[in-house]
Amino acid sequence: MNFIEKLERAQEKNNSLLCVGLDPSLERLPEACRLEPQPYLAFNRALINATADLVCAYKPQIAHYAACGAEAELLATIGYINEKYPDIPVILDAKRGDIGSTAEKYAIEAFERYQADAVTVNPYLGGDSLEPFLKYNEKGVVILCRTSNPGGGDLQSLEVDGEALYLKLARLAATSWNRNRNILLVVGATWPNELARVREVVGDIPLLVPGVGAQGGDLAAVLQAGLDCRGAGLVINSSRGIIYASSGEDFAEAARQAALELRDAINTLRTNV
């Protein structure tokens, strides 16, 4: 089963387009977790157990682990999901990008070392830089297209051949690069107009949408702009709004409540589009 099939099955099973970002920072963890020998793992396990029936994917962001040498906890987190909740795909958010033999090493890092189902990548180095990822045809390759930050347009919105660079990229990704049908694109929730244009260009390629919640993206606008012709095709990520829903000992329960509300809000809006 390839990544997109696995993702769609999880979306159907849990009736959910919600992805939870597992991006822990030590200073923000509840005290009970901070005192554990593996604080990030303890935090993540509680969050995963509390939300696994509500999400279509988990997305750990690797910098949060790499900044403090917690690779073992990232490995154990992904291992825990793969063992306890094998139906839920894991997207390793790493935004890797390099060339030739080095890109191969990054693909090994994501898919073999960490056993992720998909990885985020940066397209600035061109199509051949993505080949070492794309050739894992059971895995998903999630390409940055139009990112959610204010400066995202510095390069992405420059006009080339009469359209913005991010649209040109979306076209390249949807056509020449997608031979194995394992590409997804990242489009920030903060740019619903751009999201609509990407959707027009890429057909039913799934879009990973960060930027709801803390970054202020408008959920109704995202669904209006981003759903594919089947009323699906979106993976809507929330990290801080869920994992830090409470800073107390009830963090997992609060995370479940926040995830439930966001999943249901998405589903209500889906049926109204």
Added chain:
Amino acid sequence: MNFIEKLERAQEKNNSLLCVGLDPSLERLPEACRLEPQPYLAFNRALINATADLVCAYKPQIAHYAACGAEAELLATIGYINEKYPDIPVILDAKRGDIGSTAEKYAIEAFERYQADAVTVNPYLGGDSLEPFLKYNEKGVVILCRTSNPGGGDLQSLEVDGEALYLKLARLAATSWNRNRNILLVVGATWPNELARVREVVGDIPLLVPGVGAQGGDLAAVLQAGLDCRGAGLVINSSRGIIYASSGEDFAEAARQAALELRDAINTLRTNV
């Protein structure tokens, strides 16, 4: 002392524009290193000891360590250079790029965890994504501009506002983004014409040039195109051509010989430009 001063002092002290890429792969190491408890560290230490008077920088590529969980060996390699050869700057080749609080974590990874003097970054996410790196004003931020791979032009050479994207980026980097004077740019040795255009646009900003040796870049053309008005401003990287100069037990001696020849070839060409 900031990164660019440290780099220029090392270039003068060792009369060298040569950077050696420390990109080990287990299957290519000499047997004596493979049998060590920390094979990459053993290999790197021997290479460093053999070349430290011939180079202006070392550039470990992080994927080679991350693919196999050898973060501790990368850390120890950089620690070894910082302790034994504190005049030689270390460029961590990581090609990181993300936004906001995540970019901050990547900057912590490079500059605090690994204690690198500089890090390579990917500009696709725009100026604000680079701020968390640039604000370390003693550190160097090496931005991908025109990469050496065949597909590098897929996005980088698209025409925007009457010039190629990589030139537009070079202009942005040299002006709006370089408030702390700690930016460098990556331009592949395989594109000497583009290198000349970047040099025109960026004045004396140092350029990191990979792609001589295994990738086939022409050294004479690189120097002709890339030297700044002082006959310097280049960091010419070679990895495989030096670290795998011999696969036998004489690998360190062979690496020294290869580094010496390349450094001297660069210097001969410099004086003829």
